[in-house]
Amino acid sequence: MSSLRRYADSGTVSDTLLSVDGLTTVFDVAPRPVVAVNDVSFEIRKGETLGLVGESGSGKSVTAFSIIGLLQSPGRIAGGRVLFQGRDLTQLPEPEMRKVRGAGIGFVFQEPMAALNPVMRVGAHIAEALIVHGLASRAEARERAIDLLRAVKITDPGKRVDDYPHQLSGGMRQRVMMAVALACKPQLLIADEPTTALDVTVQAQVLDLLRDMKAQFELSLLLITHDLGVIAETADRVAVMYAGRIVEQGTVRQVFREPAHPYTRGLLASIPGDTAGSRLRAIDGTVPNMASLPAGCSFAPRCAHRMAVCETSFPSQTVVAHDHSVRCYLNGGQP
Amino acid sequence: MTPLVEVRHLVKHFERGGGLFRARTVVKAVDDVSFVVNEGETFALVGESGSGKSTTGRCMLRLVAPTSGEVLFRGRDVLAYSSAEMRAARRDMQMVFQDPYSSLNPRMRAFTIVEEPLVIHAIGSKADRRARVADLFTLVGLDPGHLDRYPHEFSGGQRQRIGLARALALNPSFIIADEPVSALDVSIQAQVINLLMDLQEQLKLTYLFIAHDLRLVRHISTRVAVMYLGRIVEMGNTAEIFANAQHPYTKALLSAVPATDPDAPRARIELDPALVAPGAPLRQVSEGHFAAV
Numbered sequence: 001m002s003s004l005r006r007y008a009d010s011g012t013v014s015d016t017l018l019s020v021d022g023l024t025t026v027f028d029v030a031p032r033p034v035v036a037v038n039d040v041s042f043e044i045r046k047g048e049t050l051g052l053v054g055e056s057g058s059g060k061s062v063t064a065f066s067i068i069g070l071l072q073s074p075g076r077i078a079g080g081r082v083l084f085q086g087r088d089l090t091q092l093p094e095p096e097m098r099k100v101r102g103a104g105i106g107f108v109f110q111e112p113m114a115a116l117n118p119v120m121r122v123g124a125h126i127a128e129a130l131i132v133h134g135l136a137s138r139a140e141a142r143e144r145a146i147d148l149l150r151a152v153k154i155t156d157p158g159k160r161v162d163d164y165p166h167q168l169s170g171g172m173r174q175r176v177m178m179a180v181a182l183a184c185k186p187q188l189l190i191a192d193e194p195t196t197a198l199d200v201t202v203q204a205q206v207l208d209l210l211r212d213m214k215a216q217f218e219l220s221l222l223l224i225t226h227d228l229g230v231i232a233e234t235a236d237r238v239a240v241m242y243a244g245r246i247v248e249q250g251t252v253r254q255v256f257r258e259p260a261h262p263y264t265r266g267l268l269a270s271i272p273g274d275t276a277g278s279r280l281r282a283i284d285g286t287v288p289n290m291a292s293l294p295a296g297c298s299f300a301p302r303c304a305h306r307m308a309v310c311e312t313s314f315p316s317q318t319v320v321a322h323d324h325s326v327r328c329y330l331n332g333g334q335p
Numbered sequence: 336m337t338p339l340v341e342v343r344h345l346v347k348h349f350e351r352g353g354g355l356f357r358a359r360t361v362v363k364a365v366d367d368v369s370f371v372v373n374e375g376e377t378f379a380l381v382g383e384s385g386s387g388k389s390t391t392g393r394c395m396l397r398l399v400a401p402t403s404g405e406v407l408f409r410g411r412d413v414l415a416y417s418s419a420e421m422r423a424a425r426r427d428m429q430m431v432f433q434d435p436y437s438s439l440n441p442r443m444r445a446f447t448i449v450e451e452p453l454v455i456h457a458i459g460s461k462a463d464r465r466a467r468v469a470d471l472f473t474l475v476g477l478d479p480g481h482l483d484r485y486p487h488e489f490s491g492g493q494r495q496r497i498g499l500a501r502a503l504a505l506n507p508s509f510i511i512a513d514e515p516v517s518a519l520d521v522s523i524q525a526q527v528i529n530l531l532m533d534l535q536e537q538l539k540l541t542y543l544f545i546a547h548d549l550r551l552v553r554h555i556s557t558r559v560a561v562m563y564l565g566r567i568v569e570m571g572n573t574a575e576i577f578a579n580a581q582h583p584y585t586k587a588l589l590s591a592v593p594a595t596d597p598d599a600p601r602a603r604i605e606l607d608p609a610l611v612a613p614g615a616p617l618r619q620v621s622e623g624h625f626a627a628v
Binding site: 055056199200201202203204205207208226227228229230232233252253256257266267268270271272273275276277279280281282283284286287 | 383384490492493520521522523524525526528529532533547548549550551553554555573574587588590591592593594595596597598599601603605606
């Protein structure tokens with residue numbers, strides 16, 4: 001355990017670890033730019049898990065890439081701030097940003113096979129992170145890698161450290177990714193669909209591990225997923241994204257018990273539950289094309305409660321309960 | 336309850352290796368699987384990747400050749416059919432695939448994709464077929480005005496509807512749906528599930544529903560078989576299995592499904608492989624409920 005505490009000794013003064021404020025990310029493509037992330041604001045407090053939920057193309061992954069400065073052209077941050085430990089990451093020069101990635105913010109992606117180098121041994125991935133950030137010498141790195149593999153509950157870490165990624169199962173690879181992400185003791189871990197490619201029993205193990213790691217390493221977690229069940233089990237707060245905007249956010253209990261936005265309500269209702277044999281309450285229509293969003297609320301074309309005002313402008317944010325806000329005219333939003 | 340399809344002792348082994356210096360190994364993808372699908376019901380095969388559920392479905396339509404076993408369709412063994420007989424039989428048994436992106440030919444218009452089975456089986460004149468495809472479009476909730484569009488012009492959910500229209504073109508009575516909604520967005524999955532249920536009622540279809548999503552299986556299926564390492568380890572009425580699972584693997588699988596209630600108690604049951612008796616036969620634990628325990 002002592003080796004693990006070395007990784008868990010960070011402490012911060014402020015309660016808010018990450019504050020995303022009005023983040024707007026644009027992809028400059030023909031015929032006209034696409035706003036993939038539109039005026040997104042949220043906070044992650046120390047030790048908290050925020051779930052970012054949305055369907056494909058809703059902008060949740062682009063939000064993550066924007067935060068860690070890994071957007072690729074033609075994508076660019078067009079507005080807003082990303083405050084992490086008091087610094088605006090959108091303004092940091094790349095060498096500074098490189099220090100933040102890994103040491104400040106670690107990340108785990110959906111496809112561990114694509115994120116791991118197939119010709120590098122498992123241990124080398126972890127050692128590289130440690131050496132690049134000056135946290136270990138070559139000699140120490142191997143031992144630290146084994147410690148970390150043990151921490152993510154890989155059996156026989158002394159042997160696995162010399163395996164290549166293809167020798168591991170999907171769940172094991174995701175554990176290795178987590179070990180790499182945790183190597184430089186980040187305060188924030190961003191996990192983008194970490195369990196989507198995994199079988200349900202393996203998914204359960206990885207989610208349990210994420211919870212363990214969070215406690216053990218005193219992490220905050222930004223968990224990106226399309227699965228509301230994963231959010232319900234893992235997150236403290238949730239932000240629901242639709243067509244590039246956060247339409248509702250609040251504590252998981254509040255949002256799941258009293259969803260305020262018709263989209264959130266629709267999503268929750270469309271999950272099969274104890275309703276065997278009956279029709280599911282599906283949301284009509286299709287996920288909108290980001291290149292041609294409607295004027296006004298992007299959800300309006302699919303919304304059963306559509307009013308005239310919904311088609312003119314996007315509603316402002318209103319607070320419906322403590323730590324629960326929504327952007328919808330039904331809940332007092334203003335044009 | 337009339338049996339429509341009866342699978343008896345189905346076995347599919349894949350051989351690997353067998354090179355100069357490597358011994359040949361046999362992977363038992365499907366290992367003595369037997370079940371009955373009754374007319375009009377939805378029978379679900381659930382399991383994780385590698386459990387053999389998709390291979391079972393493919394063997395039943397002879398998309399892969401099984402190693403041994405029988406697949407009786409209306410009492411006749413499909414596996415003993417000549418290729419001409421099999422072609423005729425396929426009119427009655429169709430498949431819907433998981434990935435609506437890779438299962439539709441991107442160079443063919445939606446009309447041609449849905450029309451193709453009618454052409455292969457030489458059904459109707461050109462005008463008849465056009466009218467039939469338009470009807471099928473309406474049936475699955477697509478706009479018949481979009482007949483001449485290409486697959487990329489449709490969304491994922493609409494593409495799955497095209498795949499379904501093609502499967503329905505020859506009026507089959509039995510459809511194997513292999514993970515039909517798992518590639519779709521959450522809000523679209525429910526639409527396609529509703530469509531499948533509506534079509535079943537309207538056209539008196541029988542489904543074999545292959546899936547890993549237990550929430551979905553619980554919703555749509557009347558009976559379920561749980562596959563683990565190529566074998567069925569538990570089988571019975573869906574409600575009974577969900578309420579009263581007997582096999583350790585079924586218990587682990589059910590406990591791994593994330594609850595959408597944030598206050599639901601989390602009681603994760605890990606599978607202890609020592610508890611799984613390899614090769615244990617299915618035995619009846621209650622009326623219509625079998626488990627390999």
